[in-house]
Amino acid sequence: MKRDWELVRKILLKIEALETIKRSVVCAQDIEDYDEENVSYHIYLLEQAGLIEAAVQKHHNTGIRALAYNLTWSGHEFLDVIRDPDIWQQTKEGAKKATGFSLELLRDLAKGLIKKKIEEHTGIQL
Secondary structure, X not given: OOOOHHHHHHHHHHHHOOOOOOOOOEOHHHOOOOOHHHHHHHHHHXXXXXXXXXEEEEEOOOEEXXXXXXXXXXXXXXXXXXXXXXXXXXXXXXXXXXXXXXXXXXXXXXXXXXXXXXXXXXXXXX
């Protein structure tokens, strides 16, 4: 199964929208237009990457079942740079042109776009 960066962003935004850590969790049913297997797999990947805290169970017969319940510091940092829809769109377009990219590259590309935007609005070079 391939990583779906749009799904990654949706999961992170959904987790952030939780009012408190204890209130709820994000599961496959919370993400529209994606099946349970795909969402659970991406929650698993996000937990492996250190972006979220999650409960992950691996079953031989049924695959991965995962519930996400909190962003980590790194998860908040990554979401902050990809939150803006325009920045996210530009980041995806830039990454596609590179034909290969990683989480770190996406983060760095989005940060660069945000810095450019700040410089344009303030005239202060970062």
